[in-house]
Amino acid sequence: MKMLAIDCAASLCAACVYDAGAGVERGRHVLDLGKGHAEHLMAVIEAALKAGGIGYRELDAVAVSIGPGSFTGLRVGVSTARGLALALKIPAIGVTTLEALAAEAANAFPGRAVLAALDGGREEIHAALFDKALALTYGPAVATLSEATGMAVNATAVLAGTAAPLIAAAAGHGFDIGPVVATADIATYARLAAAKGAGEKPKPLYLRGADAKPQAGFILPRQGHEAGKPGFGKDHGPKGKKS
Structure with missing residues (x-):
């Protein structure tokens, strides 16, 4: 193939x-x-x-x-x-990306659990925990740094991803670390x-919404919102004409 x-x-x-x-x-x-x-x-x-x-x-x-x-x-x-x-x-x-990073960490440290974790910013860690056979046991999900650190310590996991140094520092002791990349x-x-092999059609895995959002100052109010229908005012019919 x-x-x-x-x-x-x-x-x-x-x-x-x-x-x-x-x-x-x-x-x-x-x-x-x-x-x-x-x-x-x-x-x-x-x-x-x-x-x-x-x-x-x-x-x-x-x-x-x-x-x-x-x-x-x-x-x-x-x-x-x-x-x-x-x-x-x-x-x-x-x-x-998390299972790919975990696979690379497992190649370097075979037979170990792996916590693949990316620094999502805003004090968020995008994480997934894999067991010794690389079966998914947690995530992918958003975790706090303390939650991710607790998982890594409890599983005696190898770390991979951009959040690996953050987790190791928070734990206060060394970890085996795979690729520290995104x-x-x-x-x-x-x-x-x-x-x-083939399965469901792929779709993007977003663990949080897009950073870009409409600016409130540029959102125009709907006409006649009091009546709950576009184009209807409080005392008016369609298009603002007197009833």
């Missing part, structure tokens, strides 16, 4: 071609953008396909990171993966998706 993997969950705009049958990566292309995934993703995908020596029609599946991560980046990655899957009539498979290597998403 030839798989295209896409990741726009953090600052990277990444794609790779993975041969699941042989268990090898055939080609990749990665840009560290910060922003602008929508403008660059298709070019990144085409560069990865070229490096892998295959075309779109040779793909059997598309893998995509579904978050938690960048609100806009996740929408770009997931919508692109689903669009390609629809056009090519192949499955799209979602993999969370997203995993692109090939990790491909390998995990190949192991999962």
Whole structure:
């Protein structure tokens, strides 16, 4: 099975071609953008396909990171993966950033529980706890720093993700720590998706709402809100005419 993997969950705009049958990566292309995934993703995908020596029609599946991560980046990655899957009539498979980070930590420290945790800002930790077999036992969910620290201590877990240093400092003692990054290597998403197989259509995993909200000063009040119907005033009929 030839798989295209896409990741726009953090600052990277990444794609790779993975041969699941042989268990090898055939080609990749990665840009560290910060922003602008929508403008660059298709070019990144085409560069990865070229490096892998295959075309779109040779793909059997598309893998995509579904978050938690960048609100806009996740929408770009997931919508692109689903669009390609629809056009090519192949499955799209979602993999969370937390399970990908946990898989990388487990490779470094096999046979251990893993707490994958990202610093969500606003004193939030986006966390998921995995047991020794990498089965999910908690989350993905928003936790406080004290809650995440308690889980890590109780499970004697390996830490992974951007919140790992925060948790270790809060605990006051050392932990084994895997990757301290916001997203995993692109090939990790491909390998995990190949192991999962087809399932539900991927959708972005948002653990909190978007930061951008309408400014109250620019919201116009609905006409005739007293009557509860647009266009009706208190003593008026439709469009403000006297009844």
